[in-house]
Structure formats: structure tokens, C-alpha cells
Amino acid sequence: MPWYAVHTRSRHEDRVCLGLQQKSFHAFLPKLEVWSKRKDRRKKIMLPMFPGYLFVETTALDNEIKLDVLKTFGVVRLLGKSAGSEPIPVPDAKIDAIRRIVDSKVEVQQFQYPRVGEPARIIDGPFKGMEGHVLRTDYEKELFVIEIEILQRSVAIKMEGFQITRL
Numbered sequence: 001m002p003w004y005a006v007h008t009r010s011r012h013e014d015r016v017c018l019g020l021q022q023k024s025f026h027a028f029l030p031k032l033e034v035w036s037k038r039k040d041r042r043k044k045i046m047l048p049m050f051p052g053y054l055f056v057e058t059t060a061l062d063n064e065i066k067l068d069v070l071k072t073f074g075v076v077r078l079l080g081k082s083a084g085s086e087p088i089p090v091p092d093a094k095i096d097a098i099r100r101i102v103d104s105k106v107e108v109q110q111f112q113y114p115r116v117g118e119p120a121r122i123i124d125g126p127f128k129g130m131e132g133h134v135l136r137t138d139y140e141k142e143l144f145v146i147e148i149e150i151l152q153r154s155v156a157i158k159m160e161g162f163q164i165t166r167l
Contacts, residue, residue, distance in 0.1 A: 002089035003055045005079040012074035013048045019072040026057040028095065030102045049102065055095060061087060113139065114166040120146055124163040131167065
């Protein structure tokens with residue numbers, strides 16, 4: 001049976017998954033255990049691997065089934081090439097790969113480093129809170145050169161990956 005990707009409202013993945021299961025659909029919401037950053041402590045929480053998305057398995061995607069899925073509270077659309085086109089099935093090999101990652105319980109970290117030319121904010125170190133643009137990157141060494149404008153002068157600072165975030 002083919003799998004289809006379902007786009008959900010922001011932070012409604014669990015509710016959509018439960019709603020689809022109550023309608024007797026086989027829904028799959030891959031979640032990863034990650035460290036939560038709190039002001040006073042750190043704790044492990046479960047977050048969706050793909051925020052805003054989950055997968056549903058159906059025998060055939062006729063109009064009745066499609067409408068039943070779309071009427072589930074929190075569902076935005078079924079993913080296809082364009083917003084109004086027919087949904088495209090997700091290959092079983094990709095679903096199996098996602099299941100292996102989730103079942104392995106290996107700590108997975110998702111990094112969204114800024115690219116060259118993108119704005120970035122410094123979140124650690126003496127320049128904490130300042131914003132600038134990325135001039136150069138070395139992803140293997142996790143080094144970034146950020147240009148910061150201070151008093152109409154540009155200053156380039158070398159930063160490590162944990163010290164910056166994408167805006």
C-alpha cells in the first residue's frame with residue numbers, strides 16, 4: 001500500500017495522527033528524542049522528525065478517501081507537485097529508512113547552519129545578540145565568518161557552529 005505525506009497545521013501533528021487513526025487510517029508520525037533548551041534546565045523531549053508533516057498509508061487514493069483525510073482536523077493538504085495536483089506517493093524505501101532512524105534510538109542532531117549571504121545571529125560568546133551576514137563557511141570544521149556592521153564599519157568575526165543561528 002502506498003504512503004502519502006500529509007501537511008498539517010503548525011504543531012498539530014499529534015492531533016492529526018490521532019484523528020487519522022480514529023478514522024481507521026494507518027498513520028506514521030516519526031518522532032525523535034532531543035534535548036530541550038530551558039532557561040533553568042535541560043530535559044529530553046519527543047519532537048516530530050519533520051515538523052508539520054506525517055505519513056498516511058491507504059490502499060487507493062480515490063476522491064472519497066482523499067476527502068476523508070483532508071476533513072481531519074488540522075490537515076492542510078496532501079503533498080503533490082503543486083498545491084492543486086494529485087498527491088505523490090512516498091516510496092516504501094524512504095519510509096523504511098525513516099523507521100530505521102527512529103527505531104535505532106541514536107541521538108540525531110539537526111543543524112540548520114546559515115549559508116553564505118544569509119543573515120545570522122550570534123548566540124554565544126562576547127558578541128552574543130549581534131546580527132550580521134555570513135561571508136564564508138567551512139561546514140566540516142564548523143567555522144563561519146560573519147560580517148557585522150558597527151558604526152558604519154564592517155568587522156569579520158570567525159565563529160564556531162554552536163555560536164550562531166540562522167535568522
